[in-house]
Amino acid sequence: MSTTSASLLERIRHDPAAEQWQTLVELYDPLIRGWLKRQAVLANDADDLVQDVLTIVARRLKDFEHNSRPGAFRTWLRTITINCVRDFWRSRKRENAGGAEVQQLLDQLADPNSGLTQAWDLEHDRFVTQQLLARLRSEFEPATWRAFERVALDGASAATAAKELNLTTNAVFIAKSRILARLRQESRGLIDEE
Helix, strand or coil: CCCCCHHHHHHHCCCCCCHHHHHHHHHHHHHHHHHHHHHHCCCHHHHHHHHHHHHHHHHHHHHHHCCCCCCCHHHHHHHHHHHHHHHHHHHHHHHHHHHHHHHHHHHHHCCCCHHHHHHHHHHHHHHHHHHHHHHHHHCHHHHHHHHHHHHHCCCCHHHHHHHHHHHHHHHHHHHHHHHHHHHHHHCCCCCCCC
């Protein structure tokens, strides 16, 4: 399997001991940790919970089946997180220390149509996209990256970006296309278009 043509998820599943696993941890640790800390009832336990979630992901990733369902990995990760929080609170017998709040939070997160789940999904996709773009930046020439940023991230027209950067409009479109193609490739399985 070529490392340049495979997505991050495929590379990890093929060789979980490689540096790819570290990339996944660096990608997901802050996302999961941030989400848990914003849930006031979970903030003090975020370190333990993140470790639990990532341990299970590491153990079970080889068995994960994407099945081409949009959001399959994101949903799988959310389910693992829900189960880890449930187990964590159950093991510490904290029913009197926020147990009802935690249960309500987990019920909302388990409901695919809840506002909390939709917020989780949106946050996941935005965060992972930003992190992957930061990792991919070094693969491209600065002028290519600036053209991409102006059009794809800043919302400038290709003509405006071309004029500002002293490029042709076609070069701007090519820059945007190349970087988006590389992002889609790297994020395949992690972020899915729905």
